Amino acid sequence: MLDSVVPLTHSEALFKGLWGGPVRWRRWSFLVVWLCTACAGPDANVPSLTLGDIADERRRQEIAQLRDYFAQVNKLDTVAYRIVTANREFCKKWVVAQLGMVAATPQSLPSKYRKFSREALGLRWVRPTVISIVPDGPAAQAGVIDKDELISFNGEHVPVTATFRWISAFLEDNGERPIKLELRRGDEDKTLTITPVIGCAIPINLETNPEPNAFTDYRKIVIQTGILHWTQTDADVATIVGHELAHVTMGHYDKKQINGLIGALGGSAIDGGFLLGGISTGGAFSGYLQTAGLMAFSVGFEMEADYVGAYYAARAGYDISGAEEVWRKASFENPQSIRLNSDHPTTPVRYLQMRKAVEEIAQKKRKGLPLMPELKTKPAQDETTAVSARERND
Numbered sequence: 001m002l003d004s005v006v007p008l009t010h011s012e013a014l015f016k017g018l019w020g021g022p023v024r025w026r027r028w029s030f031l032v033v034w035l036c037t038a039c040a041g042p043d044a045n046v047p048s049l050t051l052g053d054i055a056d057e058r059r060r061q062e063i064a065q066l067r068d069y070f071a072q073v074n075k076l077d078t079v080a081y082r083i084v085t086a087n088r089e090f091c092k093k094w095v096v097a098q099l100g101m102v103a104a105t106p107q108s109l110p111s112k113y114r115k116f117s118r119e120a121l122g123l124r125w126v127r128p129t130v131i132s133i134v135p136d137g138p139a140a141q142a143g144v145i146d147k148d149e150l151i152s153f154n155g156e157h158v159p160v161t162a163t164f165r166w167i168s169a170f171l172e173d174n175g176e177r178p179i180k181l182e183l184r185r186g187d188e189d190k191t192l193t194i195t196p197v198i199g200c201a202i203p204i205n206l207e208t209n210p211e212p213n214a215f216t217d218y219r220k221i222v223i224q225t226g227i228l229h230w231t232q233t234d235a236d237v238a239t240i241v242g243h244e245l246a247h248v249t250m251g252h253y254d255k256k257q258i259n260g261l262i263g264a265l266g267g268s269a270i271d272g273g274f275l276l277g278g279i280s281t282g283g284a285f286s287g288y289l290q291t292a293g294l295m296a297f298s299v300g301f302e303m304e305a306d307y308v309g310a311y312y313a314a315r316a317g318y319d320i321s322g323a324e325e326v327w328r329k330a331s332f333e334n335p336q337s338i339r340l341n342s343d344h345p346t347t348p349v350r351y352l353q354m355r356k357a358v359e360e361i362a363q364k365k366r367k368g369l370p371l372m373p374e375l376k377t378k379p380a381q382d383e384t385t386a387v388s389a390r391e392r393n394d
Contacts, residue, residue, distance in 0.1 A: 063120040066113055069208060070121060072228050074132040076206050077102060079237045079316075081134045083245060084199035086316040090249040097171040097196035099179075100137020103128035103150050105160045122147050127184065128163040142194040144183070151182040151189070171196060202248055204241060212333055216244045218253040230333070235318040236326055239354075242309030242316075250308060252301045263292050298343040306350055310357040311373045320361065324354035 081100050088095050105128050106117040117123040127149035150158040159166050179194045209224040221244040231237050267286035274281050313320050331338045331347040
């Protein structure tokens with residue numbers, strides 16, 4: 001009679017494969033346990049914790065983190081709205097209608113947050129809920145308040161999935177025309193009229209990251225949470241958002257790409273010369289000079305973005321006196337930037353340049369002059385810029 005075969009558990013099969021069978025596995029297990037007990041450990045009699053206590057505290061911290069994140073979203077949205085609407089003429093035709101509010105549903109959050117989204121933010125699954133509203137923005141002026149639930153725009157039902165994308169598409173089609181907004185506040189339905197305001201179309205997003213940094217890929221601007229916790233005032237945030245917007249409006253991405261192409265073409269010519277002499281460089285000069293071209297004027301572009309961005313913040317109504325202190329604080333976080341920086345100006349240069357820009361802007365305010373950055377060449381006016389200029393003259 002054949003012996004019955006007892007299936008191994010997953011752990012037994014794993015250990016058998018590693019150590020050669022059940023008998024050896026038991027011997028090795030004994031050795032592992034003995035080694036662990038022989039290791040040095042803590043001496044303090046640490047209070048014990050239950051899994052339930054840990055789970056409850058984890059939930060409290062996740063709720064607090066979610067609330068803090070959206071509080072920071074509201075802070076950034078308020079600054080961003082003022083920047084993009086006050087400087088819309090510099091974005092030329094890349095503009096879109098703005099409401100000055102953000103609505104969300106549990107479905108729009110990462111799955112791990114959905115189960116307590118109502119407790120943290122007051123969200124419901126049945127309707128999008130307003131979770132960020134810009135003071136004095138179009139929605140606020142129309143009477144929309146935090147925690148209002150959106151029902152429809154001009155009779156079109158606001159969906160509970162992809163809500164932000166739907167609202168963005170609606171505004172793109174609707175433009176500045178008034179919107180009849182139906183909403184629910186508590187147990188009462190209300191109808192309000194919102195008149196959107198035109199602003200730069202580039203999205204300005206908040207990213208959870210402790211690093212005090214901000215950047216743009218020229219399709220969007222990203223502000224990391226670390227920089228919001230690091231800045232002291234909304235004016236500080238405005239100069240940072242203005243800096244990133246200036247990178248976009250001044251065409252730095254296109255200029256870098258042109259410089260990279262010029263470098264690559266020059267390098268290709270050198271590679272071709274070597275190849276005619278019977279030496280293959282493997283495109284080394286093309287790659288190296290393309291990189292050099294992309295890096296050319298990087299420091300100058302950053303200085304220009306600092307300068308123009310200061311104007312953008314001032315035009316948005318922020319008092320930027322003392323804005324240069326941001327760069328002294330930056331040197332505390334990265335002392336190396338005081339003396340060395342490959343693609344950015346050093347912090348002393350940025351501090352002094354920003355101070356001069358602030359003085360220049362203050363002098364123009366005293367004289368009643370338009371707050372326009374001084375450029376070497378005047379950009380050609382498109383239709384949007386011309387209309388804005390006529391509005392100022394009127």
